[in-house]
Amino acid sequence: MKTFASTFLCLSIAALCFVFVKPQAQAVDEAALLKRAQKLHREAIVIDTHNDVTSLLLDEGFDLADNGVKPDGSLRSHTDIRRLKAGGLDAQFFAVFVDKDFVNKPVREGGGAARRTLDMIGVVYEQVARHPETFEMAFTANDVRRIVKRGKIASLMGIEGGHAIEDSIYALRMYHQLGIRYMTLTHTNTNDWADSEADLKNQNVKHHNGLNDFGKAVITEMNRLGMMADISHVSDKTMADVLATTKAPIIASHSSARAMANHTRNVNDETLRAIAKNGGVVMVNFYDGFIDPRKAEITLASRAKTEELKALYPNDQNKVNEELAKWRATQPKFDKTPLSVLMDHFIHIIKTAGIDHVGIGADLDGIPLDAAPVGMEDVSKYPVLTMELLRRGYSDGDVKKVLGENILRVMSECERVAREMQKAQPAPTPARLK
Numbered sequence: 001m002k003t004f005a006s007t008f009l010c011l012s013i014a015a016l017c018f019v020f021v022k023p024q025a026q027a028v029d030e031a032a033l034l035k036r037a038q039k040l041h042r043e044a045i046v047i048d049t050h051n052d053v054t055s056l057l058l059d060e061g062f063d064l065a066d067n068g069v070k071p072d073g074s075l076r077s078h079t080d081i082r083r084l085k086a087g088g089l090d091a092q093f094f095a096v097f098v099d100k101d102f103v104n105k106p107v108r109e110g111g112g113a114a115r116r117t118l119d120m121i122g123v124v125y126e127q128v129a130r131h132p133e134t135f136e137m138a139f140t141a142n143d144v145r146r147i148v149k150r151g152k153i154a155s156l157m158g159i160e161g162g163h164a165i166e167d168s169i170y171a172l173r174m175y176h177q178l179g180i181r182y183m184t185l186t187h188t189n190t191n192d193w194a195d196s197e198a199d200l201k202n203q204n205v206k207h208h209n210g211l212n213d214f215g216k217a218v219i220t221e222m223n224r225l226g227m228m229a230d231i232s233h234v235s236d237k238t239m240a241d242v243l244a245t246t247k248a249p250i251i252a253s254h255s256s257a258r259a260m261a262n263h264t265r266n267v268n269d270e271t272l273r274a275i276a277k278n279g280g281v282v283m284v285n286f287y288d289g290f291i292d293p294r295k296a297e298i299t300l301a302s303r304a305k306t307e308e309l310k311a312l313y314p315n316d317q318n319k320v321n322e323e324l325a326k327w328r329a330t331q332p333k334f335d336k337t338p339l340s341v342l343m344d345h346f347i348h349i350i351k352t353a354g355i356d357h358v359g360i361g362a363d364l365d366g367i368p369l370d371a372a373p374v375g376m377e378d379v380s381k382y383p384v385l386t387m388e389l390l391r392r393g394y395s396d397g398d399v400k401k402v403l404g405e406n407i408l409r410v411m412s413e414c415e416r417v418a419r420e421m422q423k424a425q426p427a428p429t430p431a432r433l434k
C-alpha cells in the first residue's frame with residue numbers, strides 16, 4: 001500500500017507543478033480531483049483481463065517478486081508485485097497465451113498446444129503458491145470480491161488461442177476445471193473452427209466464414225461451463241457468429257475501438273453496439289500499435305509486408321527478418337503516443353456501447369516494453385486512468401464500472417447461465433470435429 005501511495009505522490013507532485021503555472025481556480029480543482037481519484041481507486045475493484053507476463057514467467061524464469069525495472073530505470077517487464085501494488089490492481093487475468101508455433105510442435109521442442117497450455121497454467125499456480133501473501137487463485141466473481149476484501153490480488157486465467165483445446169471439448173472442460181475463465185477463440189491464426197482477423201487474406205489458410213459447426217459447439221460448451229467467450233483477435237464474421245450463438249455475455253479481453261484507429265484487431269461500431277445488446281464488455285488494449293491511428297496503419301502494413309516476405313523466402317527466416325528490418329527503416333517514426341489517444345478509445349466505447357460495456361485489458365507484457373502510451377507505462381499506472389475518467393466528468397459509480405464492476409457483472413452472468421444450462425441438461429457427450 002505504501003507504493004500505491006507513492007504513485008499518487010508522483011501525481012500530486014505533478015499537480016503541484018500544475019498549480020505553480022496555472023491560475024488558482026483550476027489548481028484547486030486539480031488537487032480536489034487527485035484526492036477524489038485516490039479515494040475512489042482504493043475503494044474500487046480494479047481488474048485487468050489481459051496480462052502476458054505469464055510467458056516471461058515460463059520462458060525466462062522471471063518471478064513476480066523480482067524487480068522488473070533495471071537499475072538504469074529501463075524496463076525488464078511491465079509487471080511485478082511492487083508495481084501491481086503501486087497500481088492498486090485487485091484482480092489479474094493471467095493470459096495463458098499459446099503461440100501458433102505450438103500447433104504440432106514435437107515433444108522434444110516444447111510439445112503441442114495442449115502441453116503449452118498446461119505449462120502456462122502450471123506457472124500461474126506456481127507463482128500464486130510462491131507468493132501467498134500477495135496472490136490467491138480466483139474462480140468466480142464472488143471469489144474476486146472475497147479475495148480483494150482480504151487485501152490480496154485475485155488471480156485468474158484466460159486462454160489466448162482456441163487451438164489450445166486441440167479440437168477437443170473434453171480438453172476445454174478440463175481447462176475449465178483447472179480454472180480457465182475465458183478463452184480467446186483464436187490468436188493470429190485461424191484454427192480448425194474459427195477465423196482469425198490476421199490471416200483472412202492468406203489463400204493457403206482454410207477459412208470457415210466465421211465459426212463452423214464445431215466452433216458453435218465450442219461456444220455452447222463454454223456457455224455451459226461458465227467460461228467467457230473472448231472475441232479479441234477473431235474476424236468480424238467470427239464475432240458476429242459468436243454473438244448469434246452465445247447464450248451468455250461475451251468479452252473482448254484486449255481490444256480497442258476501430259473508429260478511433262483503423263486496425264482489424266479493434267472492434268467496429270456495429271459490433272460494439274451488438275456487444276452492448278448482448279450484455280458483454282470490451283476491455284481496452286493499451287498497445288500504441290493498435291490505438292494510435294498513425295501507428296496502427298504501420299502495424300497493419302508491417303503484417304502484410306511480413307506475409308509477402310515469407311512467401312518470397314519460405315525457408316529463410318533470417319532473410320525475412322533482414323528485409324523486414326530494411327522496410328521498417330523506411331517507415332515514418334512517431335513520438336510516443338499521448339495518454340489522450342488511449343482515453344479517446346475509452347470515451348468512444350462508452351459513447352457507442354455505453355458505460356456498462358467497457359473495461360481494462362491492457363495487454364501489458366504482451367506488447368513491446370516502450371509501446372504503452374505516455375503516463376501508462378506499466379502496471380503501476382492504473383490510478384492515472386481513474387484520474388482521467390474523473391477529469392472527463394464521469395461519476396464515481398461510472399468509473400467503478402470501468403475499473404472492474406462491468407467484468408464482474410459479466411462473470412456473474414456467465415456463472416448464472418452455466419448453472420441454468422447444467423440444471424436443464426447433464427453434461428452432453430461432446431461434439432467432435434468432422
Ligand SMILES: [Zn+2]
Nearest residue numbers: 160233254366
Ligand atoms: Zn493478444
